[in-house]
Amino acid sequence: MNMKTENLEMEIRSMIAEIAEMDEKEIEGNISFQDELGFDSMTALEIIAKLEKKYKIKISEGDLPNMIDLNSTISIVQKYLR
Amino acid sequence: MVLNFEEIKKLLPQRFPFLMLDRIIDYEYEKRIVGIKNVTGNETFFQGHFPEEAIMPGALILEAMAQTSLIYFKLSQNNPKKDSASTPVLFGGIKAKFIMPVVPGDVLKIEMTPVKVISSGGIMEGKASVDGNVVCKAELCFSAGRKQPKPL
Numbered sequence: 763m764n765m766k767t768e769n770l771e772m773e774i775r776s777m778i779a780e781i782a783e784m785d786e787k788e789i790e791g792n793i794s795f796q797d798e799l800g801f802d803s804m805t806a807l808e809i810i811a812k813l814e815k816k817y818k819i820k821i822s823e824g825d826l827p828n829m830i831d832l833n834s835t836i837s838i839v840q841k842y843l844r
Numbered sequence: 845m846v847l848n849f850e851e852i853k854k855l856l857p858q859r860f861p862f863l864m865l866d867r868i869i870d871y872e873y874e875k876r877i878v879g880i881k882n883v884t885g886n887e888t889f890f891q892g893h894f895p896e897e898a899i900m901p902g903a904l905i906l907e908a909m910a911q912t913s914l915i916y917f918k919l920s921q922n923n924p925k926k927d928s929a930s931t932p933v934l935f936g937g938i939k940a941k942f943i944m945p946v947v948p949g950d951v952l953k954i955e956m957t958p959v960k961v962i963s964s965g966g967i968m969e970g971k972a973s974v975d976g977n978v979v980c981k982a983e984l985c986f987s988a989g990r991k992q993p994k995p996l
Contacts, residue, residue: 804936804985811960823962
């Protein structure tokens with residue numbers, strides 16, 4: 763993992779923790795948002811809206827089903843940043 | 845005028861006394877929607893809120909903003925007629941700030957902009973104003989009652 767990915771991970775992790783009102787430590791790379799952290803569709807929507815605003819990207823609806831945990835969210839954001 | 849009262853009724857499930865929208869005067873995809881609610885002294889809620897001093901409940905200002913957002917959501921989908929007025933919508937997260945009271949005679953102008961709207965819900969933010977003075981600012985997060993894509 764290079765520096766850039768690490769920074770991105772830190773930023774996204776703290777963003778998600780803030781939206782979900784959770785401790786950052788609870789959000790691990792492959793812990794499922796839905797099954798283990800109990801996120802609902804509105805939390806998901808809030809995360810996407812925040813990501814779009816922060817990184818000035820536009821995440822397509824087709825990517826949503828793939829954003830299942832922190833790792834996949836990071837790779838999707840990276841895809842748009844490239 | 846983009847939508848009149850009858851056309852609004854085709855898109856919203858709400859009916860008397862809960863239709864908090866008279867007209868949609870502007871709509872632009874991915875930009876904004878502007879609705880109008882004329883507040884009269886005859887509103888049913890003024891009977892109790894309050895008997896000696898009529899003030900529109902803030903929750904109903906939010907309702908007007910929510911209904912405007914719902915119209916945006918319906919119009920922004922490819923085929924708004926497809927799920928007609930019956931689509932149940934749940935407003936989940938609401939952040940709001942009330943700035944001034946709304947009283948009989950006020951024309952409530954509701955301007956909402958989409959933050960993110962997808963086929964199963966969305967986030968809208970905006971303001972309600974009377975004569976150019978902002979009376980309420982809010983951000984609304986809603987989910988349309990139909991099968992969700994396997995989320996996040």
